[in-house]
Amino acid sequence: MGGAACRGLRRIGGGLSTPTWLVEWSGAQLVAREKPDGPILPGAHAVEPEFRVLRALAGTGVPAPRALRLEEDAANPGGA
Numbered sequence: 867m868g869g870a871a872c873r874g875l876r877r878i879g880g881g882l883s884t885p886t887w888l889v890e891w892s893g894a895q896l897v898a899r900e901k902p903d904g905p906i907l908p909g910a911h912a913v914e915p916e917f918r919v920l921r922a923l924a925g926t927g928v929p930a931p932r933a934l935r936l937e938e939d940a941a942n943p944g945g946a
Contacts, residue, residue, distance in 0.1 A: 884911045897931065914938065 874890035878897075887898040901911045913936070920933035 884913065896934070 872889060872891055874888075876888050877885065878888045879886045883902075885900050885902055887900075889896040889898055899913050899916070901913060917933050917936040920930050923930040924932065
């Protein structure tokens with residue numbers, strides 16, 4: 867994000883499902899979701915379809931958060 871700095875990170879939500887984080891990044895608030903650690907059933911905690919649906923809703927007038935990035939490489943958590 868162009869030299870911006872992370873100002874805060876905290877886990878949000880009360881469930882044991884898909885971990886969700888609130889990230890404060892140079893004046894902006896972002897939400898990051900990730901698959902939980904360890905083995906999971908196929909299709910469980912599927913953040914990829916969730917991301918694609920949010921992207922498809924962009925510009926339709928349906929209220930939805932803007933999806934910024936999907937990292938599909940499990941070896942690169944958080945992306946580059």
